[in-house]
Amino acid sequence: MVSYLLQRxxxxxxxxxxxxxIGFLIMRLAPGDPAELRAAGGxxxxxxxxxxxxxxxxxxxALVQWRAQYGLDRPMHIQYAIWVxxxxxxxxxxxxxxNQPVWHKILERLPVTVKLNIFSILLVYIVAIPLGIYSAxxxxxxxxxxxTFGAFVLFAVPLVWAATMAxxxxxxxxxxxxxxPGGLNxxxxxxxxxxWEKVSDxxxxxxxxxxLLSYDGFAGLSRYMRASMLEVLGQDFVRVAxxxxxxxxxxxxxxxxxxSLIPLVTIxxxxxxxxxxxxxxxxxxxxxxxxGQLGYEAVLARDYPTxxxxxxxxxxxxxxxxxxxxxxxVLVDPRIAFGRRGQ
Amino acid sequence: MPLSPDADERVEGQxxxxxxxxxxxxxxxxxxxxxxxxxIIALFADFLANDKPYYLVYRGQSYFPIFRSYLVKLGLGQWxxxxxxxxxxxxxxxxxxxxxxxxxxxxxxxxxxxESPSGKHWLGTDKLGRDLMAGIVHGSRxxxxxxxxxxGIALMIGVxxxxxxxxxxxxxxxxxxxxxEVMLTIPTFFLLITIAAVLPPSIFLTMxxxxxxxxxxIARFTRNEFLKIRNLDYVTAAIxxxxxxRRVMFRHILPNALAPVMVSVVxxxxxxxxxxxxxxxxxxxxxxxxxxxxxxxxxxxxxxxxWWLAVFPGTAIFITVLAYYLVGEGLRDALDxxxxxSR
Numbered sequence: 001m002v003s004y005l006l007q008r009x010x011x012x013x014x015x016x017x018x019x020x021x022i023g024f025l026i027m028r029l030a031p032g033d034p035a036e037l038r039a040a041g042g043x044x045x046x047x048x049x050x051x052x053x054x055x056x057x058x059x060x061x062a063l064v065q066w067r068a069q070y071g072l073d074r075p076m077h078i079q080y081a082i083w084v085x086x087x088x089x090x091x092x093x094x095x096x097x098x099n100q101p102v103w104h105k106i107l108e109r110l111p112v113t114v115k116l117n118i119f120s121i122l123l124v125y126i127v128a129i130p131l132g133i134y135s136a137x138x139x140x141x142x143x144x145x146x147x148t149f150g151a152f153v154l155f156a157v158p159l160v161w162a163a164t165m166a167x168x169x170x171x172x173x174x175x176x177x178x179x180x181p182g183g184l185n186x187x188x189x190x191x192x193x194x195x196w197e198k199v200s201d202x203x204x205x206x207x208x209x210x211x212l213l214s215y216d217g218f219a220g221l222s223r224y225m226r227a228s229m230l231e232v233l234g235q236d237f238v239r240v241a242x243x244x245x246x247x248x249x250x251x252x253x254x255x256x257x258x259x260s261l262i263p264l265v266t267i268x269x270x271x272x273x274x275x276x277x278x279x280x281x282x283x284x285x286x287x288x289x290x291x292g293q294l295g296y297e298a299v300l301a302r303d304y305p306t307x308x309x310x311x312x313x314x315x316x317x318x319x320x321x322x323x324x325x326x327x328x329x330v331l332v333d334p335r336i337a338f339g340r341r342g343q
Numbered sequence: 344m345p346l347s348p349d350a351d352e353r354v355e356g357q358x359x360x361x362x363x364x365x366x367x368x369x370x371x372x373x374x375x376x377x378x379x380x381x382x383i384i385a386l387f388a389d390f391l392a393n394d395k396p397y398y399l400v401y402r403g404q405s406y407f408p409i410f411r412s413y414l415v416k417l418g419l420g421q422w423x424x425x426x427x428x429x430x431x432x433x434x435x436x437x438x439x440x441x442x443x444x445x446x447x448x449x450x451x452x453x454x455x456x457x458e459s460p461s462g463k464h465w466l467g468t469d470k471l472g473r474d475l476m477a478g479i480v481h482g483s484r485x486x487x488x489x490x491x492x493x494x495g496i497a498l499m500i501g502v503x504x505x506x507x508x509x510x511x512x513x514x515x516x517x518x519x520x521x522x523x524e525v526m527l528t529i530p531t532f533f534l535l536i537t538i539a540a541v542l543p544p545s546i547f548l549t550m551x552x553x554x555x556x557x558x559x560x561i562a563r564f565t566r567n568e569f570l571k572i573r574n575l576d577y578v579t580a581a582i583x584x585x586x587x588x589r590r591v592m593f594r595h596i597l598p599n600a601l602a603p604v605m606v607s608v609v610x611x612x613x614x615x616x617x618x619x620x621x622x623x624x625x626x627x628x629x630x631x632x633x634x635x636x637x638x639x640x641x642x643x644x645x646x647x648x649x650w651w652l653a654v655f656p657g658t659a660i661f662i663t664v665l666a667y668y669l670v671g672e673g674l675r676d677a678l679d680x681x682x683x684x685s686r
Contacts, residue, residue, distance in 0.1 A: 011521075018525035026538060152672070156665035158617055160624040161657030164640050173647030181647075280532060281621060285644065295533055296625065299540045307537055314530040322528070 113290035124217035132225025151219035364677035371673020392444035446474035496554025501561030509569025539628035568600035613667035
């Protein structure tokens with residue numbers, strides 16, 4: 001186990017370097033000088049107006065100072081090295097936009113996105129696992145085929161469309177007003193509300209974003225669950241269990257279900273990175289102040305430190321997710337030999 | 344004298360077998376017809392929605408303005424002076440035949456913003472009075488060309504890297520597999536909005552970056568097929584005969600490895616169309632005056648009373664993506680050896 005872990009960790013190193021390098025290069029080689037962009041608000045406006053050579057000199061001097069402050073005047077490879085060193089000390093630099101430490105901005109936004117994703121994951125599992133079991137135990141029945149087709153349809157529904165339709169038809173406007181069009185809490189929300197009111201207010205605001213984040217997961221996970229169940233159902237020990245007279249209920253729930261849940265562990269790997277990427281659209285549409293919205297705004301403002309940090313943190317989470325699911329898989333299923341996976 | 348005792352049992356090519364299996368799946372065939380229809384709409388968009396007539400009699404002369412506009416675009420002809428920059432609809436003509444939708448998506452009519460669907464504007468108009476039907480018909484060109492060009496780029500990169508990794512193995516496979524892991528680890532959608540936001544808005548650049556970030560699936564399929572086929576006797580024989588590695592890879596192995604790769608190519612087209620619509624929905628990567636399915640959806644978000652802006656472009660994306668998914672799934676079923684001969 002220890003040698004397997006070590007091997008996995010060593011293999012993570014080149015991947016980590018590759019990921020950070022890609023992010024770093026894209027952000028630094030992109031057109032648009034961050035120092036000038038940072039100064040764009042006040043200084044360049046004056047420079048563009050061409051007031052006087054004297055003032056132009058002041059602008060340039062300020063730009064040089066900015067570059068020095070953010071290390072933008074050093075050679076690329078040194079900038080990269082400094083940045084990686086800072087990464088390990090959780091020092092992600094300061095946002096170009098408002099000089100706030102990036103790490104603080106992320107910590108501030110993290111709870112919202114985590115909340116959104118936890119509800120969404122729970123919803124996916126609650127809906128998809130029973131659906132997958134039902135489909136597998138009623139193979140090729142009318143309802144199984146409906147579920148299969150429904151999964152395809154859900155997969156093909158573009159998230160941007162579903163979100164827009166929800167905004168247009170369900171959130172005020174000229175049609176129904178079932179849900180709020182955005183935000184997290186009512187305007188008059190106060191921490192003094194009774195618990196029940198707080199919960200229901202939150203549920204009212206989170207319902208649409210959570211459902212929209214989850215619907216393609218229903219389709220994906222239920223198909224996955226179905227396939228996994230079918231594979232276990234075809235194995236000898238299931239025939240033995242049935243032959244010795246166990247009730248179908250016990251066979252399915254105790255023997256088949258437990259074993260078919262094992263591959264679901266690998267899905268963990270895809271959950272962590274979804275924290276950022278998956279919610280860009282939803283958080284933007286519903287104006288939810290989470291990491292996705294932070295990333296989108298940072299990209300538009302060319303706030304390099306913030307973008308780069310989100311990019312790296314999300315990639316690191318994916319790496320950790322892959323590692324965790326590999327280890328969990330080995331722990332829950334002793335039939336899988338160490339080091340043989342993925343070959 | 345045939346060697347086989349049964350003359351009817353000819354050896355069947357892989358592709359004709361796949362096609363025979365595919366044809367038995369009514370859903371996949373239906374989806375294939377939809378794909379054809381969409382391609383035809385995209386190819387003939389100028390003839391379906393255009394502010395110029397097919398045929399026009401003016402001052403005793405007959406003209407074919409749509410065809411003429413092609414000649415002008417190619418530099419092979421010129422507009423006659425009496426038709427240069429005229430509004431064909433207000434022309435005092437003796438006979439005229441317009442396309443079914445007599446608008447271009449770029450025709451701004453500020454007197455008719457946000458008109459709901461009517462006989463004049465079949466699917467209504469947007470905030471600048473542009474005809475929505477014309478926008479959707481011409482938008483299909485953008486969506487389909489993004490799908491094809493992005494996947495074409497992904498296919499080239501994926502097949503090349505997958506072939507190298509699968510054929511040579513050892514350290515080459517090791518390095519390329521690390522590259523796969525890097526690509527799987529980075530948050531693709533976030534990377535896409537980052538690149539698209541720092542580059543100048545252009546449909547063509549969007550296609551390229553979707554292609555550059557979307558090759559991993561294809562590469563993994565190709566690698567796995569190459570690993571399988573590489574050890575077959577005919578390949579060993581070819582290598583023993585001194586055939587060059589390049590020839591073995593691309594002439595001997597690739598044709599047999601291509602079938603499973605095609606599944607991820609078809610699914611990739613759907614994926615690229617979804618990504619493009621999300622990007623243009625976020626207002627990233629598409630020039631502001633270009634009408635795409637995603638950009639129309641974006642307009643609906645801030646004008647929630649104009650339900651037609653939400654319903655129709657989304658339906659277009661949905662139908663396109665669903666059709667490609669179903670074709671891809673049909674192809675997968677047709678290829679799956681476990682299903683062979685079972686239906």
